[in-house]
Amino acid sequence: MRVAIIGAGAAGCFCAIELKRRLPEAKVDVLERGSKPLAKVAVTGGGRCNLTNSFEGISSLSEAYPRGDKLMRKVFRFFSPEDTVKWFEAEGIELVLQDDHCYFPASQDAMQIVRLLLQRMRQLGVNILTGRKVESILDLFNEYDTVVVAAGGIPKAEGYRIFDGLDLETVPPVPSLFTFNLPGSPVRELMGTVVEDTVASLAGTKFKAEGPLLVTHWGMSGPAILKLSSYAARYLAESDYKATLLVNWLGGAGEEDARNILRTIAEKNPLKQVVNFHPEPIPSRLWTYLVTKSKIKEDARWAETGSKGMNRLVDTLLNDSYEVRGQSRFKEEFVTCGGVSLRNIDYNTLECKNRPGLYFAGEVLDVDAITGGFNLQAAWSMGYRAALSISEK
Ligand SMILES: Cc1cc2nc3c(=O)[nH]c(=O)nc-3n(C[C@H](O)[C@H](O)[C@H](O)COP(=O)(O)OP(=O)(O)OC[C@H]3O[C@@H](n4cnc5c(N)ncnc54)[C@H](O)[C@@H]3O)c2cc1C
Incomplete structure (x- = not known):
């Protein structure tokens, strides 16, 4: 033979x-x-x-x-x-x-x-x-x-x-297995930031992946993003790598969980600045960025957030949205x-x-x-x- x-x-x-x-x-x-x-x-x-x-x-x-x-x-x-x-x-x-x-x-x-x-x-x-x-x-x-x-x-x-x-x-x-480019997004200034337990998904689709997420100098990477790129490989190719990425920074947490976490922090620290007290898994630099993105003033205190401010914070924590424009493969x-x-x-x-x-x-x-x-x-x-x-x- x-x-x-x-x-x-x-x-x-x-x-x-x-x-x-x-x-x-x-x-x-x-x-x-x-x-x-x-x-x-x-x-x-x-x-x-x-x-x-x-x-x-x-x-x-x-x-x-x-x-x-x-x-x-x-x-x-x-x-x-x-x-x-x-x-x-x-x-x-x-x-x-x-x-x-x-x-x-x-x-x-x-x-x-x-x-x-x-x-x-x-x-x-x-x-x-x-x-x-x-x-x-x-x-x-x-x-x-x-x-x-x-x-x-x-x-x-x-x-x-x-x-x-x-x-x-x-x-x-x-x-398949690529990272997402987010040109122009200020989140890139947080490069090196890692959040261990996130859920990344693509708006308007069923594609969703869990795991650690890493902010890079060109966008987002880490296991959650690589997994998402694999699940959505063909969809993203057909969309010319243009999509809206949604990040739940609290992993599996739903709206009620997020609200409870924030309420507990607010009740314990009413006179402290929002930027200085963040939910456990969120690194402080990322928290400052998310607070600003939620249109809460940098010197605002927890007691001053109001229900609208709270709603915006919950929304940013659970559905933080980014415009993906392209992909990268770098030694991955x-x-x-x-x-x-x-x-x-x-x-x-x-x-x-x-x-x-x-x-x-x-x-x-x-x-x-x-x-x-x-x-x-x-x-x-x-x-x-x-x-x-x-x-x-
Ligand atoms: C940088 C990098 C890191 C990776 N790390 C991992 C990891 O840690 N774990 C993991 O599970 N996977 C990893 N992968 C994926 C994994 O390496 C591949 O899925 C796997 O090697 C595929 O094996 P294969 O034998 O099918 O193909 P390959 O390993 O790609 O081998 C195919 C071979 O065929 C030869 N060939 C192609 N066409 C012809 C031709 N016409 N005539 C003669 N020869 C030809 C090629 O030169 C090549 O040597 C990684 C991939 C890359 C790029």
Whole structure:
């Protein structure tokens, strides 16, 4: 059996290892256009490699995988996040689980993962051919009987030419996992401010995400914003990255809760200035900004706020609104939403429905996740599943 795997990324290399372990006699060639295999894994998680997640707090897979949750449910039956932890530990990698449920190697060094995968491929006799850009998948079938496409996210539709002649349905690529630009907004002066428990949403839509929010010098970032960008990736692309962002600075708090919090502060400190006494989770600089935004004078005392002032404060705390105009990706984890449509593949095997012998694994498919190790988990699980299907065939 001659197998070509397109792409020496996380999915391709994992697939190669698992395939060679099952079929030692197969010729397995990994064709990589770049000069270094696993170049992206080397920079994941800021060079620390967030290789999976405990999935604690994820009540439905669609929370982690806005695209591809149903496929993930199927592939996790064969290679789950727990299997990932066991796999790397069995290979001698000590892992640590952070409070945010993300797994990293204890060495905090992504290169440890890269070296391990490269070593295993070498030991098993996988051929890694670098500098080999595949232009046509169809042509590869002249040389190989099985082809696994693990070419990663294809950010531009021109890249889909590699699929010519295969009669595949594709979903237009758009970026996911980006930060929001808020040009002209004075909030940017508060750059570096972090609020741990917020809810960010897009006005007029159902898109909503919880988590820490970070004010940056160009707008807003942090897990809540990255998650929101993932949920709303296609909607935002179609709106040309123009939207109204609403921030609830008190996390899950509703109007009654906010009113009670403010009332308690006001009753305890009637003669103190509003700007000097803020609700617990709001940093003082942000509070001053929110008070000003609520049109309350900087020297006003709590006793002077009145019911209208209170209403404005509650509204700003719960529905603080910003005009998003554009997005940025700066050294952050980013992925492509879109790719080869899942309609083309058999969920049980990852084989192409209309082209036997052709398999897909990883971000090349229309599968992507929020940050937190879920994207690499998808790559390991799909790489594993493709290897298993090929070996069973
Ligand atoms: C900066 C950054 C940090 C990230 N950090 C994390 C993290 O900590 N945790 C996490 O879960 N996810 C992270 N991600 C996302 C994660 O890296 C990807 O989702 C994952 O690597 C996808 O794996 P893949 O094997 O499908 O694709 P890739 O890892 O992108 O590999 C695809 C490979 O195919 C090659 N290729 C493409 N086209 C061709 C062709 N025509 N011929 C030959 N070769 C080709 C590419 O050169 C590449 O090497 C991060 C992403 C970025 C950009």
